[in-house]
Amino acid sequence: MSNNFIIKNGRVIDPLNSMDQIHNLIVVNGRIASNATSDQELKIIDAKGTLVMPGLIDMHVHLREPGQEYKEDILSGSKAAAAGGFTGVACMPNTDPVNDCAAVTRFILERASQGFCRVYPVGAISKKSRGESLAEFGEMKEAGIVAVSDDGLPVIDSQLMRRALEYAGGLNLRVISHSEEPTLGKGGSMNEGSVSMNMGLKGIPTATESIMVYRDIALAEYTGIPIHIAHVSTAMSAELIRWAKKRGVPVTAETTPHYLSLTEQEVIGYNTNAKMNPPLRTEEDRQAIRQAVADGTIEVIATDHAPHSILEKDVEFDLASNGIIGLETSVPLTLELVRDRLIDYDRFVHLLSVNPAKILGVTGGSLSPGMPADLTIIDPDIRYTYDVSGIISKSRNSPFIGRELQGRAVLTMVDGRITHNLLN
Amino acid sequence: MKSYHFNHKHILDFSRFSSQDISFILDTAESFKEISRRPIKKVPALRGNTIINLFFEPSTRTRLSFEIAAKRMSADTFNISASTSSATKGESLIDTVRNINAMKPDVIIVRHSHSGAPHMIARHTEGSVINAGDGIHEHPSQGLLDLLTVRDHKKSLDNLKIAIIGDILHSRVAHSDIIGFTTMGSKVYIYGPATFLPRSLSSMGAIICSSMEEALTDADVVMTLRIQKERQNDPLLPSFREYSKLYGINQRRIQLAKPDAIIMHPGPINRGIELAPDVADDPRRSVILDQVTNGVAVRMALLYLVIGAS
Numbered sequence A: 001m002s003n004n005f006i007i008k009n010g011r012v013i014d015p016l017n018s019m020d021q022i023h024n025l026i027v028v029n030g031r032i033a034s035n036a037t038s039d040q041e042l043k044i045i046d047a048k049g050t051l052v053m054p055g056l057i058d059m060h061v062h063l064r065e066p067g068q069e070y071k072e073d074i075l076s077g078s079k080a081a082a083a084g085g086f087t088g089v090a091c092m093p094n095t096d097p098v099n100d101c102a103a104v105t106r107f108i109l110e111r112a113s114q115g116f117c118r119v120y121p122v123g124a125i126s127k128k129s130r131g132e133s134l135a136e137f138g139e140m141k142e143a144g145i146v147a148v149s150d151d152g153l154p155v156i157d158s159q160l161m162r163r164a165l166e167y168a169g170g171l172n173l174r175v176i177s178h179s180e181e182p183t184l185g186k187g188g189s190m191n192e193g194s195v196s197m198n199m200g201l202k203g204i205p206t207a208t209e210s211i212m213v214y215r216d217i218a219l220a221e222y223t224g225i226p227i228h229i230a231h232v233s234t235a236m237s238a239e240l241i242r243w244a245k246k247r248g249v250p251v252t253a254e255t256t257p258h259y260l261s262l263t264e265q266e267v268i269g270y271n272t273n274a275k276m277n278p279p280l281r282t283e284e285d286r287q288a289i290r291q292a293v294a295d296g297t298i299e300v301i302a303t304d305h306a307p308h309s310i311l312e313k314d315v316e317f318d319l320a321s322n323g324i325i326g327l328e329t330s331v332p333l334t335l336e337l338v339r340d341r342l343i344d345y346d347r348f349v350h351l352l353s354v355n356p357a358k359i360l361g362v363t364g365g366s367l368s369p370g371m372p373a374d375l376t377i378i379d380p381d382i383r384y385t386y387d388v389s390g391i392i393s394k395s396r397n398s399p400f401i402g403r404e405l406q407g408r409a410v411l412t413m414v415d416g417r418i419t420h421n422l423l424n
Numbered sequence B: 001m002k003s004y005h006f007n008h009k010h011i012l013d014f015s016r017f018s019s020q021d022i023s024f025i026l027d028t029a030e031s032f033k034e035i036s037r038r039p040i041k042k043v044p045a046l047r048g049n050t051i052i053n054l055f056f057e058p059s060t061r062t063r064l065s066f067e068i069a070a071k072r073m074s075a076d077t078f079n080i081s082a083s084t085s086s087a088t089k090g091e092s093l094i095d096t097v098r099n100i101n102a103m104k105p106d107v108i109i110v111r112h113s114h115s116g117a118p119h120m121i122a123r124h125t126e127g128s129v130i131n132a133g134d135g136i137h138e139h140p141s142q143g144l145l146d147l148l149t150v151r152d153h154k155k156s157l158d159n160l161k162i163a164i165i166g167d168i169l170h171s172r173v174a175h176s177d178i179i180g181f182t183t184m185g186s187k188v189y190i191y192g193p194a195t196f197l198p199r200s201l202s203s204m205g206a207i208i209c210s211s212m213e214e215a216l217t218d219a220d221v222v223m224t225l226r227i228q229k230e231r232q233n234d235p236l237l238p239s240f241r242e243y244s245k246l247y248g249i250n251q252r253r254i255q256l257a258k259p260d261a262i263i264m265h266p267g268p269i270n271r272g273i274e275l276a277p278d279v280a281d282d283p284r285r286s287v288i289l290d291q292v293t294n295g296v297a298v299r300m301a302l303l304y305l306v307i308g309a310s
Helices: A073-085 A100-112 A137-143 A158-170 A194-197 A206-225 A236-247 A259-263 A283-294 A330-339 A345-361 B019-037 B061-072 B093-100 B117-122 B140-155 B172-183 B199-204 B211-216 B240-247 B287-308
Strands: A005-014 A020-029 A031-033 A041-048 A050-055 A056-061 A086-091 A118-123 A174-178 A227-229 A251-255 A375-385 A404-414 A415-423 B051-055 B075-082 B107-112 B127-133 B160-164 B187-191 B223-224 B263-264
Touching: A020 A041, A031 B075, A041 A251, A050 A086, A050 A345, A056 A073, A056 A345, A056 A375, A056 B199, A073 A086, A073 A404, A073 A415, A073 B240, A086 A345, A086 A375, A086 A404, A100 A118, A100 A137, A118 A137, A118 A236, A118 B093, A158 A174, A158 A206, A194 B199, A206 A227, A206 A236, A206 A251, A236 A251, A236 A283, A251 A283, A251 A345, A251 B061, A259 A330, A283 A330, A330 A345, A330 A404, B019 B140, B019 B287, B051 B061, B051 B093, B061 B075, B061 B107, B061 B127, B061 B199, B061 B287, B075 B187, B093 B107, B107 B117, B107 B287, B127 B140, B127 B287, B140 B172, B140 B223, B140 B263, B140 B287, B160 B211, B172 B199, B187 B211, B263 B287
Parallel strands: A005 A041, A005 A050, A056 A086, A086 A118, A174 A227, A227 A251, B051 B075, B051 B107, B107 B127, B160 B187, B160 B223, B223 B263
Antiparallel strands: A005 A020, A020 A031, A050 A375, A375 A404, A404 A415
């Protein structure tokens, strides 16, 4: 069986090659080709009415393996990624054990070799993510990490963060910061404001995030080393990042589909599927984040896919774990920005493919001839209900269950291998 | 006039009540008061009903009040406290509730340190759930007995000035009171150290004051709240000494209120900190023990009404 295809009549959107037109895309031997020789048999994929784009990359997911395989494992998580249109995911190191050494990195990559998408491990900044001393970035990089982060556990010690930036910079690894000052919102379980007041829940002020975003910007400017701010949730963070970019500070930032589409109102009724960290914020914050995506301040959309079982979610709100799954809802929720005319398809591809590939320094982001055939075909019009029974991830913790969605990935291809297909 | 039906199967928070609901509960409680004055304090209204006190936090007054209320209505009552339940064996709250539910109780009365726990329990039980205090959220039966006590003394709940002084942020009683008194047409003025007065309290309908004078002047009701010594790991106050000096209610400050103003406190009182002993015991003003007496009548009414609504 050969991996030779002709994807016919789709609207090909390939910003790095300045292409946005109906075009027949050819895949030969797992790579994008400009043409095929007559002896190569091409299987036809009819892509009429769809968008064909470089494979989507989610640079912020939790695959839970090793250690919490009852929530998700690399196989199930990569399958959910493929179903959501992703050809690559970067998995955060907060597994058990933490991915803070080459042995764990190699284990993840070995498991991923059986998976449905490319898996890019992110190494820990500090040993066991305890925020005390640097993990062995160099050896982990040799083993295959693409970035470092103590995601979930903000690096409190500013000297450690500075050293992490410097050391990672020397190895050409991006530092991804979970920017929250942990003492201010201590014990909080949702955004602080009138909703938390009325529900009797301890709040996490927006200042918790701004304080740390500012510190991280200051460190990036001081060291001159790039930093990537994870899951931006507040208006003020967006404003700080906009200001930093104007100053020329090497900072990049991501937000998630949930901060673009939900607010703290979702928590009402003590809905633990709306509990996450940073928490869902106000409508004002949501609008500011949408604007920051529209004007390019935030250049990446990542899901922070965080699977949890009912053991962590069907409990008292204060005790519930943070996070929601997101791989399978990212495309339709991000398409809402296109429908609302905040972004066009060109920027859609930048947010979900070009920019994450560039920041992580991994393959992808374009459909140039010779590139591995990692691509995503999206039907932007299809309407459906996001139903529990259709979820591929092992976990079900999504506030979007029951929602009417529009648009989804109908075919995903990695290296010329079809990993998800709703076309036939 | 439209016929009224009380249709609350659960009593979880005040925000679900209309003013008509509140008046109906208070009227029902009023009619039950005389039962507690009889030589034989028992009526058969809830005979054959099983009522469980499920308390995950220590409580003397509320639990006893609910138990007396249930027994005066001839219900069978059972007490489970966190120390004797499976909570200490690591059983999840939902499993505990499912097991209790399997024994077919009619009402579960819940006190829990986590806000929203009674709401979660209500989703996993067939009977009624009454919130007896959840975290820093609400304490509806205490709010109702406060309303009943004020109505007894002021004849109506309309257009009164209610001053609540103290730790409004963490007081579930204050939250229920603010919503309750506001729903009934009175105005609630709150004051205390600014660490206890987040801006968001105004979303409940309270008026946040910037001085004791503003809060107390011409008040019809002055309520002080217990300062919780167990909250001292969060730097909210420099000292109790300073609290007492700046925010304690004493004879001098109470003069700002109306001459016939009443003094309330949800108890237990830290005498000499939030409330001077001579004010707490002032027979002309203090209605603190009336609150406790009314608690039984209000809880009789709640049990009667939720069972009727089920």
